[in-house]
Structures are given as structure tokens and as C-alpha cells.
Amino acid sequence: MERPQQMMSVDWKSCRASAVVVPDAMSIETAKSCVGDRLVGMLVNADGWNAEEDIGAKWPSERLIGRFRNIARRAMHEEADFVYIRMRQNLHVLRAAVLAATELDGLGVFVEMPVDEDGRTVDGSSAMAVMGILQRIGVAGIILTGEPEDLDDTIEELAPHASIALGVSVEPGELGGMRELESVEFYHTTEPDDARRLLKLAPPSSSKNEPDADDDYILAPVGMHAHFVDVTIDISDPIDLEDHFGETLLELEDQWSGALKLEINTPEDVHLLAEGQYMINRPVCLAAENPDLLEEALCVFDGIALYDGTWELDEDTIDYFRRHYGMVAL
Structure with missing residues (x-):
């Protein structure tokens, strides 16, 4: 109406x-x-x-x-x-x-x-x-x-x-x-x-909101691009966003077919991710020692981020990041 x-x-x-x-x-x-x-x-x-x-x-x-x-x-x-x-x-x-x-x-x-x-x-x-x-x-x-x-x-x-x-x-x-x-x-x-x-299909806030998927793949888009990954996907070495991030991405586009692990150490890294994510066309794994910084990165990242346990998070935090930002814990 x-x-x-x-x-x-x-x-x-x-x-x-x-x-x-x-x-x-x-x-x-x-x-x-x-x-x-x-x-x-x-x-x-x-x-x-x-x-x-x-x-x-x-x-x-x-x-x-x-x-x-x-x-x-x-x-x-x-x-x-x-x-x-x-x-x-x-x-x-x-x-x-x-x-x-x-x-x-x-x-x-x-x-x-x-x-x-x-x-x-x-x-x-x-x-x-x-x-x-x-x-x-x-x-x-x-x-x-x-x-x-x-x-x-x-x-x-x-x-x-x-x-x-x-x-x-x-x-x-x-x-x-x-x-x-x-x-x-x-x-x-x-x-x-x-x-x-x-x-009723809207998940309650206490649920994990993680869709059932075939055992063979997980739909983990990055921005405009759809990506299907499995739990054994290769993940790159940590990438320092403050060290010529754009140039590193261009090199890895030709050399790497797995997920890119982006290391979030400072608020500036969050800013660089926000500004530079349009250049990414690979699945993304986010890693941060500080859970607050990881949440900021999850908030700005227009996609579904992977988490490989590099820095240990408690189950409640993982559950919250899954529900609110769609994070996929491998």
C-alpha cells in the first residue's frame, strides 16, 4: 500500500x-x-x-x-x-x-x-x-x-x-x-x-543461522562475486593490509586459487579492508587477535568471511559472529 x-x-x-x-x-x-x-x-x-x-x-x-x-x-x-x-x-x-x-x-x-x-x-x-x-x-x-x-x-x-x-x-x-x-x-x-x-523462517537471535549445505561446498560470497568453498580449502599465509595491499592482491590473483587470509591488527587495517575490498575476487579468511577488531572487520566486509581458528575465540563469540555477520568457522 x-x-x-x-x-x-x-x-x-x-x-x-x-x-x-x-x-x-x-x-x-x-x-x-x-x-x-x-x-x-x-x-x-x-x-x-x-x-x-x-x-x-x-x-x-x-x-x-x-x-x-x-x-x-x-x-x-x-x-x-x-x-x-x-x-x-x-x-x-x-x-x-x-x-x-x-x-x-x-x-x-x-x-x-x-x-x-x-x-x-x-x-x-x-x-x-x-x-x-x-x-x-x-x-x-x-x-x-x-x-x-x-x-x-x-x-x-x-x-x-x-x-x-x-x-x-x-x-x-x-x-x-x-x-x-x-x-x-x-x-x-x-x-x-x-x-x-x-x-517463522526468520531465525531467533539464539540460533546460529547457518544454512544447511551439501557436504561438498559452502556458499561464501565476496562482494559481488559468489564463491563455493569446502572445509579443506587452501588458505594463504597472513596478508598484511598495510604492506602494499593492492599490489599483493594483484600478484595473488594469478598465483593463488584458495582463500586469502587478511590479518587485522589495527583500526587502520579495518579502514584498508573497507576501502580495498572491491579489488578482492577470492574467498576471504579474516584473522585478528583482538575480537573487537575482528568484529569491526566483519562489519565492514561485504561478504561472508571464513574463520580458521588462527586466534582462538570462545564459543559464544563465534556463535555471535555466525549469527550476526554470517561468519563461517571451518
Whole structure:
């Protein structure tokens, strides 16, 4: 619903919708008074990144995550059942919005993601990479938008590797013409309980939120790129980010086929990772003796980082890093 007034003109007794998304927190109470026991979610547009304000700050910056955190808190205060995050700008901003929303217990998170004929999002990211990141950091479902034939192809590619719900946003007449896949459950429902079942896929804060995967691989994307790795992947010697990081990456691109171990020793290393991660096209293992520095690095890294136990962490810390940042402990 783009405007709250639209809710007044809907015959909710005969309406087949099982959930409603409203544009802002102020509309939630009105929606709940109109739509019966249907679920009410709030739209969050994942945009607002400003290069001039954010460069040199944490990436995602405290400003950006803080803004989305305030939006999610307003949704929670007004008793929204979920937030519906629409990818508008790039993976960096989308991930910041998700990290902010998943800090709040009990608030489901869904993401709308546009894809083109090549299965890429608005910033050129692989849809497989974006899904691989989102499903490890607390998103309950992804709704793809685009041309029906493009959605068909993308769904077919993503479904075997998805541990969350996949859906599509198309005109009602187009849904019937799309391919039906055994591995995809389309939520085009008439009962609110079906939508509630979908929301239950959002992992509670106490769970590890680590998708089940085939024994042969782990989907561990790095930025725009999807990578499938196994637990025996070769990991490079530690790389000092302050020692000609860019040149080292260029050399290893040609010489190394495994994961790159990036050593985080100082806040400056976190900054260098944030600024230079666009150059990385290999799986990444992050290593830091200081857990606080490791968390800062996990926060700014737009991907799924591996952890090989170089510096020992207690189980509670590992569990937290898994749930919130998707870290994969080998």
C-alpha cells in the first residue's frame, strides 16, 4: 500500500492478501485496524549512502547503520510484524539495512531484490552472491522482481543453494505462466497462517543461522562475486593490509586459487579492508587477535568471511559472529 488511504477502499473480507506492506511507521496502526489478523510489514528503502559522508568512516558507516537502526526501531515500536527492505542502491547499503534490522529480536526481515536477464542486481552484483550473504545474516526470505522470464531463470539457479524462502513479485496474470520448481515454495496464499509460517523462517537471535549445505561446498560470497568453498580449502599465509595491499592482491590473483587470509591488527587495517575490498575476487579468511577488531572487520566486509581458528575465540563469540555477520568457522 503506497498510501494509507487505499486501505479504506479494500474489501478485506474477500481480499486474498495474507500480508500488507505499508510505506512508513505512522501507517502501521491504521493498517492493523483495517486488515484483521493479517500481518503488517513496513517498507524500508535501502538507499541513502553518500560517498562524501561515508568514505573514511566505518564501512558500512555508523551513520548509515544508525539511520536504518532508527527506522527499524520505529517499526518495532509500532508493532510491525516484519520489515520489507527494498534494494535500491547497492549491496553495501542493503547489507547495512539488514544488519540494523536483525539487531532487533522478533522483527522478521524480507528483502526485495531486482534482477536482470543475467541474474544481476541493480549494482551488477550476482544474485547468487547477494542471496548467499543475506541467508547467513538473518533474512527470512527474498522476493525477486523483474521480467517473468528473467525471474524464472534466476529462481532456477538460486533454488538449489537457498536455505530461505524465495518468492517473486509479478502481476497476478504472469505468475501462472512461470515454471514450477519442486525446490521452490511460492507463497501466493489466501490464509494469514501461511504467511505466518513464512515469517517463522526468520531465525531467533539464539540460533546460529547457518544454512544447511551439501557436504561438498559452502556458499561464501565476496562482494559481488559468489564463491563455493569446502572445509579443506587452501588458505594463504597472513596478508598484511598495510604492506602494499593492492599490489599483493594483484600478484595473488594469478598465483593463488584458495582463500586469502587478511590479518587485522589495527583500526587502520579495518579502514584498508573497507576501502580495498572491491579489488578482492577470492574467498576471504579474516584473522585478528583482538575480537573487537575482528568484529569491526566483519562489519565492514561485504561478504561472508571464513574463520580458521588462527586466534582462538570462545564459543559464544563465534556463535555471535555466525549469527550476526554470517561468519563461517571451518
